[in-house]
Amino acid sequence: MSQLLIYNIKTLYSNNNLAPVKGKLMQDISSIDNAYIFIEDKIIKNIGSGDYKHLITKDTEVFDALNSIAIPGLVDSHTHLVFGGSREHEFSKKIAGVDYLDILKSGGGILSTVQQTKEASFEELYNQAKKSLDIMLSFGVTTLEAKSGYGLELETEIKSLRVLKKLKENHPIDVHITYLGAHALPSEYKTRREEFIETIINDLEVIKNEDLAEYADVFCETGVFTATETKRILSKAKALGFKLRVHTDEIDSIGGTEVALDLEAKTVDHLMAITDEDIKKIAKTNTIANLLPSTSFFLNKEFAPARKLIDAGAAVSVSSDYNPGSTPSENYQLTLQISGNKLRMLPQEVLTAATINPAFSLDLENQVGSLQVGKQADILLLDCKNLDYFIYHYGINHTKFVFKNGKLVFKQQQELI
Numbered sequence: 001m002s003q004l005l006i007y008n009i010k011t012l013y014s015n016n017n018l019a020p021v022k023g024k025l026m027q028d029i030s031s032i033d034n035a036y037i038f039i040e041d042k043i044i045k046n047i048g049s050g051d052y053k054h055l056i057t058k059d060t061e062v063f064d065a066l067n068s069i070a071i072p073g074l075v076d077s078h079t080h081l082v083f084g085g086s087r088e089h090e091f092s093k094k095i096a097g098v099d100y101l102d103i104l105k106s107g108g109g110i111l112s113t114v115q116q117t118k119e120a121s122f123e124e125l126y127n128q129a130k131k132s133l134d135i136m137l138s139f140g141v142t143t144l145e146a147k148s149g150y151g152l153e154l155e156t157e158i159k160s161l162r163v164l165k166k167l168k169e170n171h172p173i174d175v176h177i178t179y180l181g182a183h184a185l186p187s188e189y190k191t192r193r194e195e196f197i198e199t200i201i202n203d204l205e206v207i208k209n210e211d212l213a214e215y216a217d218v219f220c221e222t223g224v225f226t227a228t229e230t231k232r233i234l235s236k237a238k239a240l241g242f243k244l245r246v247h248t249d250e251i252d253s254i255g256g257t258e259v260a261l262d263l264e265a266k267t268v269d270h271l272m273a274i275t276d277e278d279i280k281k282i283a284k285t286n287t288i289a290n291l292l293p294s295t296s297f298f299l300n301k302e303f304a305p306a307r308k309l310i311d312a313g314a315a316v317s318v319s320s321d322y323n324p325g326s327t328p329s330e331n332y333q334l335t336l337q338i339s340g341n342k343l344r345m346l347p348q349e350v351l352t353a354a355t356i357n358p359a360f361s362l363d364l365e366n367q368v369g370s371l372q373v374g375k376q377a378d379i380l381l382l383d384c385k386n387l388d389y390f391i392y393h394y395g396i397n398h399t400k401f402v403f404k405n406g407k408l409v410f411k412q413q414q415e416l417i
Contacts, residue, residue, distance in 0.1 A: 008067055009032075011070070012069070023312070026352040039406040071351060075354065083116070084120035085117075110183070125159065146177060148179055154181075157179065157203070174368075185225075227255030238263055258278065258281070265287055288316070306343035317353045
């Protein structure tokens with residue numbers, strides 16, 4: 001039996017409401033000053049304030065938090081972790097005003113990443129993704145959703161999913177895997193849409209039989225997949241036992257949110273173009289509105305209406321959308337700070353949207369997402385005065401220590417040479 005006591009915590013913050021946490025309850029953060037956390041065999045056994053010496057035995061390891069604040073380990077529930085290459089060569093074109101469709105026609109955009117992913121070996125994809133995971137861990141992410149989607153054909157999709165499965169087995173971050181075969185329409189299928197959709201539907205069975213993914217996802221958007229096509233693919237996925245997530249309402253509202261709600265998807269993601277009517281519908285369900293503000297920031301696009309969603313009573317999460325095209329940054333803390341500044345979310349709401357609500361979307365709300373007795377000891381210790389400071393002071397890494405299952409997995413080094 002292993003025991004760990006973390007003491008000298010300036011303030012501990014956590015949203016301890018039953019998930020999904022909706023509307024005004026997203027502001028309801030409990031705080032404990034001069035706190036300690038007692039951990040036994042990876043699980044939080046006691047949380048309190050002040051004297052902790054009665055908990056210490058000869059077998060207890062004691063850890064000084066150095067007056068850090070404590071929050072739950074962060075849960076980033078929308079990433080595109082596995083891909084080949086990068087797309088910095090397109091950056092200047094975007095700044096100069098070249099339209100994305102023109103970049104796509106010249107072989108760039110997502111098609112460039114698809115080609116590089118096909119050409120990359122398993123080891124190359126694994127090493128690149130592991131490097132990104134290591135960076136994410138340094139920013140306090142302890143649980144992650146990661147999608148395939150840069151293969152657009154079965155062989156490369158399976159290669160990507162197997163990379164994710166190996167990372168899940170070997171990395172401290174808990175990785176949850178989504179199959180996104182319907183990420184885009186390959187150029188060779190431009191005149192054969194129906195054939196590609198049938199291929200995706202058939203491939204779902206292969207992915208399920210090999211136990212390579214928990215979730216299925218479709219990009220429902222103008223120029224990609226229609227609401228009808230999305231419903232066909234995801235209905236089959238649900239029948240096979242996949243849980244569902246849906247990219248929708250990023251550019252236009254074409255019915256993807258309604259499909260997602262009808263099929264009881266775990267999340268609807270992006271939502272920059274969501275209608276007021278669909279906001280009301282989401283608020284009546286347990287589907288999480290998963291917002292991706294770093295994407296809007298990088299592309300200079302409109303931000304999702306977080307305030308409308310929260311004020312209507314919806315459960316909101318925020319995710320990085322890490323990918324090579326629209327969010328080439330593993331800095332999830334920056335995503336949270338953009339959420340405060342651009343989504344007009346309060347620091348307390350941002351914390352909820354980065355912990356317990358995304359945990360609920362991954363069916364992990366009873367294990368992670370809050371600092372409570374009985375949950376996994378996934379703990380982020382931050383070099384901040386308080387929670388407001390964490391969201392206010394943007395662009396740097398506030399992490400001091402990261403614990404996963406009660407084990408120290410990251411320590412910030414700040415020694416100057």
